[in-house]
Every structure is written in structure tokens, then in C-alpha cells.
Amino acid sequence: MSSPSTTGITLKTRRPVVAEVVELISSMRFAIALLTLIAIAAMIGTVMKQNEPMPNYVNQFGPFWFDVFDKLSLYSVYSAWWFLTIMGFLVVSTSLCIVRNTPKMLRDMRSWREHVREQSLHNFHHKHQWQTPLARQALAQQTMDRLHDAGYRSKAVEKDGATLVTAKKGAANKFGYIFAHSAIVIICIGGLLDSDMPIRLQEWFLGKKPFAGNGVIAEIPKQHRLGLGNPTFRGNTMIPEGSASDAAIIPRADGVLIQDLPFTIQLKKFHIEFYTTGMPKLFASDVVIRDHDTGQTFPATIEVNKPLIYKGLAVYQSSFEDGGSKLQLTGYPMAGGSQQTFKINGEVGASTAMGDAYTVEWSGFRPFNVENLASNDTRAVTKGQSFNEQFAKDLDKHLGSAAKNANNKDLKNVGPSVQYKLRDKTGQAREYQNYMQPVTVDGATVFLAGMRVNPGDPFSYLRIPADDAHSVTEWMRLRAAIHNPALRTAAAQRYAQHAMPTGTDALRAQLQQSAERSMAIFAGDDKQAGFVAISRFLEKVPQAEQEKAADIFMKILNGALWDLWQVARAQDGVAPAPADEAHGRFLQLATNALSDSFFYGAPVYLQLDDFTEVKASVFQVTRSPGKAVVYFGCLLLVLGVFAMFYIRERRVWVWIKEAGGGTDAVMAMSTQRKTLDFEHEFTSLKEKLPQSA
Numbered sequence: 222m223s224s225p226s227t228t229g230i231t232l233k234t235r236r237p238v239v240a241e242v243v244e245l246i247s248s249m250r251f252a253i254a255l256l257t258l259i260a261i262a263a264m265i266g267t268v269m270k271q272n273e274p275m276p277n278y279v280n281q282f283g284p285f286w287f288d289v290f291d292k293l294s295l296y297s298v299y300s301a302w303w304f305l306t307i308m309g310f311l312v313v314s315t316s317l318c319i320v321r322n323t324p325k326m327l328r329d330m331r332s333w334r335e336h337v338r339e340q341s342l343h344n345f346h347h348k349h350q351w352q353t354p355l356a357r358q359a360l361a362q363q364t365m366d367r368l369h370d371a372g373y374r375s376k377a378v379e380k381d382g383a384t385l386v387t388a389k390k391g392a393a394n395k396f397g398y399i400f401a402h403s404a405i406v407i408i409c410i411g412g413l414l415d416s417d418m419p420i421r422l423q424e425w426f427l428g429k430k431p432f433a434g435n436g437v438i439a440e441i442p443k444q445h446r447l448g449l450g451n452p453t454f455r456g457n458t459m460i461p462e463g464s465a466s467d468a469a470i471i472p473r474a475d476g477v478l479i480q481d482l483p484f485t486i487q488l489k490k491f492h493i494e495f496y497t498t499g500m501p502k503l504f505a506s507d508v509v510i511r512d513h514d515t516g517q518t519f520p521a522t523i524e525v526n527k528p529l530i531y532k533g534l535a536v537y538q539s540s541f542e543d544g545g546s547k548l549q550l551t552g553y554p555m556a557g558g559s560q561q562t563f564k565i566n567g568e569v570g571a572s573t574a575m576g577d578a579y580t581v582e583w584s585g586f587r588p589f590n591v592e593n594l595a596s597n598d599t600r601a602v603t604k605g606q607s608f609n610e611q612f613a614k615d616l617d618k619h620l621g622s623a624a625k626n627a628n629n630k631d632l633k634n635v636g637p638s639v640q641y642k643l644r645d646k647t648g649q650a651r652e653y654q655n656y657m658q659p660v661t662v663d664g665a666t667v668f669l670a671g672m673r674v675n676p677g678d679p680f681s682y683l684r685i686p687a688d689d690a691h692s693v694t695e696w697m698r699l700r701a702a703i704h705n706p707a708l709r710t711a712a713a714q715r716y717a718q719h720a721m722p723t724g725t726d727a728l729r730a731q732l733q734q735s736a737e738r739s740m741a742i743f744a745g746d747d748k749q750a751g752f753v754a755i756s757r758f759l760e761k762v763p764q765a766e767q768e769k770a771a772d773i774f775m776k777i778l779n780g781a782l783w784d785l786w787q788v789a790r791a792q793d794g795v796a797p798a799p800a801d802e803a804h805g806r807f808l809q810l811a812t813n814a815l816s817d818s819f820f821y822g823a824p825v826y827l828q829l830d831d832f833t834e835v836k837a838s839v840f841q842v843t844r845s846p847g848k849a850v851v852y853f854g855c856l857l858l859v860l861g862v863f864a865m866f867y868i869r870e871r872r873v874w875v876w877i878k879e880a881g882g883g884t885d886a887v888m889a890m891s892t893q894r895k896t897l898d899f900e901h902e903f904t905s906l907k908e909k910l911p912q913s914a
Contacts, residue, residue, distance in 0.1 A: 246310070247317035255311040256405075262307070266298035272472055280677045297474070300417045312409045319402050326395040333387045335378045339876045345889035347903045351911040354883045361386055364875050364886070367909055371902075373873060383878035391870040394893070400861030407854030414847030419452050420471070420478065431476030438468050438479060446479040447471070453844050456480045460488040461544025461837040467513070469842040482842065483532050485511045489520075491541060491836040497591065504541055506838040523840065537841040543569040544837030546586045548639060553697045553826045555818060558705035560697060560793075565827065567641070569835075578646060579824070585640035588834050590656070591633070635660045635669075639829045651822050654680050657829040659687040665810055668693055668828075672821055683821050686810035693828060695798075696811050699782070702789035703744045703815060712785035713737035720780060736781040739774055743782075743815070751816025783808055869894060873906065886911070 245251050269290075270277075278296060279287045294301035342348060353360055361384040365375045368388045375388035423429045432445035446468075447454065456469030465487035471478040486508050493504040505524040510531060511517070523529050529536040548567040552575070554560070567573050567583040575581050636658035644650035654671035661667075666687040671680030688695035702708045717733035745754045755774065762770045786808065787797045798804045869892055876887045888910060892899050 246314050247321060248314075249318055252311060252314040252318055255307055255314060258307050259304075259311065262298050262304050265295060269295060269298075271299070272297055275474075277676070280675055305413065305416060305418060308409050308413060312406050312413075315402050315405050315409075319399065319406070323399055326398065330392040330395050333376050333378075333389065334872060334874075335376070335380075335385060335387050337385070337387075337874055339381075339383070339878070339887060342874055342876055342887050342889040345891060347890040349888045349907040349911075350886065352880070352883055352885055353911065353913065355913075357384055357877050357879050357884050360877050360884050360886060361875075364877070364910055368873060368906075371906065371909070373871075375873075383876060386873075386875040386877065388873040388875075389870070390873075391868050394864055394868040394870040397861045397864030397866075397868065400857045400864060402861075404854045404856075404858035404861055407857060408851050411847035411850030411854055414850060415453050415455075415845050417453075420447065420454065423447065423451070429478065431473040431478055433476035438466075438470075441479050445476075446481060449481055449483050451480060451844070453846055454480050455841065455843045455845075457539060457839055457841050458486070459542055459544075459837050459839045460486060461835055462488055462491055464488060464544070480842070482534070483513050485513070486536065486840065487511070488838050491838045493541065493836070495591075501541075504538065504838075506538055506840070523838075533844060535843050535845070537843070538838065539841040540839040542837045542839055543586050544835040545570050546835045547833040548583065548586060548829065549831040550639070550827045550829050553693065553828065554701070554824065555821060555826050556704075556824050558701050558708075560701040567639075575643075575825070580644045581827070582642040582644060582650070583639070584642055584652070586832065586834070587638050587640075588832075590635050590638050633660075637829060637832060639827070639832075641827070643823055643825075652676065652680075653823060653827070655827060655829060659691055665806065666691065667810065667814075670821065670826060672823070674822075681820075683814060683817050684810070685814050685826075686807050688807065693826070695786075695807070696814060697826075698789045698793065699786050699811055700815060700818065702785050703740060703782075706741075708785060708788055708792070709737055709740045709744070712781055712788045713740065715784040715788060716777075716781045719784065732777075736777050739778040740781050740785065743778060745819060750819040753816070753819070779808070779812070782812060786811075869896070869899065871899070871902070875910065 273296065275287075275291075275296075278290065282290060290296065294303065298304055355363065361377050364386045365377060365388075368375045368386070371390075373388035373390045375386055378385045378387065420429075428444055429447065430444050432441055454469070454471055456471040458466045458469045460466045465485050467482050467485040469480040469482060471480050487510075488506055488508055490507040491504070492507070494502040496502050503525070505522055507520065507522055508529075509518055509520050510529070512532075521529050523536055523538045525538050528538070546569045548569070550565050550567065552563045552565050554562075565573060565575065565581070567581060569583045569586050572580050572582045635656060638654055638656045640652065640654045642650045642652045652673050656669045659666045659668050662684065667684040668687060670683040670685060672683065673680050685693050685696050687693070702712075713733045713736035716736045717729040721729050721732055739755075742754050742758050743751060745751060749757060755771075755778075759767055759771050759774065783800075790797060871890065871892045874889050878885055888906070890903050890906065
């Protein structure tokens, strides 16, 4: 029986190197090796996020490994030169395998294999012999009829004074090999058609260059734009509500290319529904399409997995972003003794100058945030960790079903939040995330102000306690007072008077000095402040007395801070705060927040006051001529795998010759794979063929 050869095409040439190369490329072992390499590359492309911004990879892998992976083109595996080279060799190798084996297989499918001898049939493992009084021709006809009833095609051949009945069934099994290997070639060709190779060819030979600057898309020069005749591309376009776009952005390693579209997409309305977890449940875009050639317009709705197909282009609903929401905020100083607030406006995606020293880059806005507040981990900035581990790592939102926590009673909407970067003159920046509304944590109402240095780090949260008016005003007043030496002196004097109303002036003066000293240590300097400064100060005390000294120090500090708060309120014309449990709790939280604020790293705290949300839809626009080719290849692959696994080729030979007054018959049967079904079929034929008519 014929089977595919693992060896390649053998050339008769005087150049053995050429013959060996051709044999290797056309061999099945070479094709299998290439498939293995492609599988490994696909694993890398699956594990490592592809086509992300380069700074993300630098933050993730570090400068050294970033350069290594960049040289290997692992950030865009499926368009890397080495991946496309492997694909090309796979197409050539598999095509040569098909060319080499298909003619032999087709001949074998048509062949009846009638050149067997009686003796060779006796050497088969599956054979049977019987005698019958029927004449030779009659037995041959009866055998052919019964084989036909069993689903076999048969043929009778006269040879050596005997009759050979040869039959076959399942010869289409050979199509399994042909279809499966052809499918590999077709799918690879389809993949190459949809790759960025046509774009690379335009970069190499037509002078197209990625655009690395900033500017209006319509004003970008022609050498950075791809024409309407571009055969294949995959780009994105972000359109805010009420705006339109007639171009897509194609990201490249060193910039972007602009792909012109034959129509304009105008976003009329963006719709979004959420699970109770805060994850998107459904989002869709109502758009109006205007054809550039005819000027005609028509409405359409683009949903996830329901693209718009027009003029050979597919427009998919990819994601959504902020389209430039308008923000109104109040700035509170976070350094020095000033309480002077100021108003500042921002727009997401833009930047706002804040004096001469800083620029605010508005990077994000969320109208609501559904968070899990069941486990109130109150670790703050001093630990370098986030509130409730970034709210239980954003509720594990990126893992599993978005609806898995749909009935979780601990999920709360904590209101809008704004995210921005504060960049100084040197270009250094920290990223901040502030919530508009206070959040209840451990029974206390606090404002959350997040900070992180690196984009890949979670936010660490400063917890500013809300006052009686649910604002940050009282905490900001206390923060300014702790940095005002005159107010600290007045507060220390007041504290000493209250603590020792009947004591001597010398003792009150000593207590006043201790209170003033404790607040000065807590206020700190450029190097340390808060509880860190207190711990450094207590390290100078003998170890045996540190615990007692710490207890006395904190009692004096707490009492002095209370009087400092009252002095600051009196200076601003505000009545004293009642000395009750609620305000004592506020002062405790305020003291913790003052200590943590040293690590906040910003000269100002921006509190969101009002906003006007503007939504934007992100569409993926593709032209994929290879899609139909890939689908056809997948169909062939399914048919080929089905044929190889579920169609079994069987061959039957029956040698009939006259012997004495009757006829002798020898049957032999073979197949590619000996299975239990084959054994049953052989047993059935062994019982059926010898039966008398």
C-alpha cells in the first residue's frame, strides 16, 4: 500500500549540495520542524501582549531585556521578518510535499492492485480459504455481488487460469492527506495576504514612513499616509460623540501610518451597559456613514461581534475611551502654611499649565467606580501599597466572567474619579487618581487620593478624612497650621494652659516647649516628617525608656494637635469643634493622613468639583482579503482531518480457481489501521462470502 514519504524530492545533479537542500526543503520532516517553530512563536505571541506602546515593555522587562526582545521582534511576532520567513518556507515545503505525494496517491486510489499472486495472499495476516461446488465464474460473480452489498467496489481479472476478484473501499482516505496539507498552504497564504507585508513593501519601495510627531490627522504629509488602494490593513480610529473620522491609525514600531478611508464615520451616540461589578456588559455605537464617492449617507449601529461591512472594509466595535470630558477642579496646596485654594479646568487627553513649575496632563476620567469595600485594608502611602490592594485588584475584573460577582452585596459605587499626571520642568512626573466623593472605610468617611511613580505600579492611597461638611476643608486647615510656626506656638501655649491650669509657670513653660517641639518634629523638614520623624527622634532615647517616652510623646502630640486645630479654626473665624468622640476620631484620622501626606509627592491636591462627560468609541477598521482564503483553508482542514481519522481504506482480494469437481477460493484483506471495527468487518466477510447461494 502507498503511504506518504517522509523523504524529499531527489534530484539527479552533479551538485550534491543542491540536491540535499532540495531534498531537505521538500521533506515532510522539514515541514514538521517548521510547524513546531510556528507553534512556539504563536505561544510567545499569546503570552506576550503584542503591539503595545514601547514604554510599557520598558517598564515590564527593563532596559536590557527590552532591547533583547526588541531585536528579536517579539513585540510584533506575527509580522516579524523571521516569522514571515518561516511561513514562506512552510508554504514552499508543504507545497513540494503535496506535489511529490499527490500523484502517487491519486494513482493508488485508482489502482485495483491486481498484480498479486495466490501465494502472496496466503502470507496475509487476515486471510480465509474455502471450497465450493459452484463454478469459477459463478463464484466470482457471487463474490462481487456480496462485496458490493458490503459497500465495496470490485473488479474481476482473469490471470494464470484463475479469477482474481479485487475490491476496495474508503479510497477517499487519501484525500485526507491532500486536503489537510493543502489547507496548511492555503491558510498560510491567507495569513500572508493579511499580514503587514504589503505595508512593508510600500515602506521599502514607495517611500512611506511612519509619523512620529503630533498634529492634526488631516494635515499629516502624504509620505505618512496610505492610499485607498492599500490591499490589506488593520487600524484603529477613536471618535468622540458628535465627531467624525475618515482615517484609521496603523501603529508601527517607530510611529504610526495614516490609512485613508473611502467613507467618513460620524459617531452620533455611544451606548454602554454595565454589570453590577462595573465591567462593561454591552456597548454599541450609533453612527452615520457618508460615502466619499457618491456623497450618500446612511445610519448604522455597530456592536461587539456585529461589524459594519461596507466597500470591502469591516468596521468593528473595538473598545471605548474618554472623548475629552470637561473637568472642573479645586486645587489645595500640599506644602507650606498656605490655605489659598484655586480653580483649575481640564480636558481629558489635554494638558493644563499650573504656574511656571508644573503641567497637569489629564489622562483619564471615570463617571463611576464600582469597588469591593468588604475587606477594608487601610494601608496607606507609607506602606507603598494600595487601598485594599487596589480595591482587591480592581475586583479581579480582568479574570473570569464579568458577571461572576453580580450578586455581591459588598460592591459599592464610590463615584467619579479623575486621573492625571503632574509633570515638573525636568520632565519627571507622578500619576495621581483622586475620587470625587468620600468613601466609608472602617466606619470612617475619607477621600481617597491615589499616587504612583511608575505606570505599571498599583496606586497607593492617601486617606483624607471628610469633615462635618463632607469636604477636605478641615484637614487642609490642619495641614496648613502644622506648617505655620506661629500657630504651633499659640497651640502649644494653649495646650500647656489646658493641661496644667494650676501648675507653676516654669512647668507650663516646659510643657509648652515640649508640645511645640513635638509638633515641629511631626511637621518635619525636606527629609522626613510624620511618624517616621518621630521614630527617628525616639531612637536617640535609651532603649529601656523608649516605650515610656513614646507614650508621653504621643499624648503631648495628640493634645497639641487638637489645640492647633482649634487655633486654626479661630484664626479663620470658625467656632471651636465640639470635644466629642466623632471629632476625636476625625483628629486621629487626620493625624495619620498628615503623616502619610509627606509621601504623596505633590505640591497640590486636586479635588474634582464638576464634570461634563464626553464618550468616545474606538473602532477597528480592517481590509482582510485573506479572510475568505483562510476560511476555505479551514474548511479543507476539517474535511482532511475527518477523512484521515474517520475514513479507513480497506482492500479485499479473492483468488478463485478450479479444483477437482469444485472451486477453491482464498480471501485476503488489508487496511492501513487495524482496529476493532476492521476485525469485525473481516469476520463478517469471512462468514458471508463462503455461504452457498
